Amino acid sequence: MPLYSLVCVVTGWATGPYGDGAYLHIYYPFTNIPFLNIDNNIPYIIFEFLLPLGLYGLFFWLTGNVFKAFYQPRLFTGFGVKQLRNFYVANLAIPLPALLLSNVFAEADGIAFALVIVHGILGIFAYFMAVIFKQGLKLQNEQELFI
Amino acid sequence: MPIVVNLDVMLAKRKMQSKELAEKLGITPVNLSILKTGKAKGVRFDTLEAICKILDCQPGDILEYVEE
Incomplete structure (x- = not known):
């Protein structure tokens, strides 16, 4: 999980901003289902x-x-x-x-x-x-x- | 250590190999080697009894005190 999150955050893959860019979703791989919600x-x-x-x-x-x-x-x-x-x-x-x-x-x-x-x-x-x-x-x- | 193990001498006298003695004693050749080389911290009476029985000798034939 730490490795996956690191890859997502660094590359921007499987992530999507929300709340006017204040927050960030990290999605489950190859889906649009949020896995982790973090501050951006x-x-x-x-x-x-x-x-x-x-x-x-x-x-x-x-x-x-x-x-x-x-x-x-x-x-x-x-x-x-x-x-x-x-x-x-x-x-x-x-x-x-x-x-x-x-x-x-x-x-x-x-x-x-x-x-x-x-x-x-x-x-x-x-x-x-x-x-x-x-x-x-x-x-x-x-x-x-x-x- | 001032206690010397003369197991090699007794084995030679009885024309027996270490491996055979180890098998008869039910211990590993490595443990017998530890005993022969004086690296052992102690000998159990059970082991000493078995050695004496197999080699037909007395404990004094195997263990010797030599002042350092």
Whole structure:
């Protein structure tokens, strides 16, 4: 969805302005049925539409990787530790700077600040999980050396 | 580590190959290699008992303390 929206907004394909050009429809591909309705100005499109959409694309991709780590035949693996680390780093490091950057160019609402806090809590939880996984991996490797 | 594993010596005395011992012990050749090279953190009594039984020896024939 972020990629499709980016292509539409950049190329103008499958888009149509409305409300005297103040707003923009992004249509479903090859139709005239509106899929997304957005403001038609550059700061809004970049900081309140594409940036959150792209970051949530990244968030769900990282979440998928974390779930994948839990579905491995062995629970404690280097792969799992790496995915959890990526997840907590992204949740702790990205939302606040992204919100502050957006706030410079477009007014952020209260829900955005609440989401930053939620992602922070999620990041801390993932950090604990990553530490547990790391310790588990270490103990598992040691245990394998008992023949 | 001051504990030396003399499994190679016993295998040579019994004219047995590592692979055969690993099969009889029910462990992988890689794990047996870890044990032989002294990289193992410990040996389970079950494993030691099986080794002694298969090689017809005493634990002291396999494990030796050498001061560093």
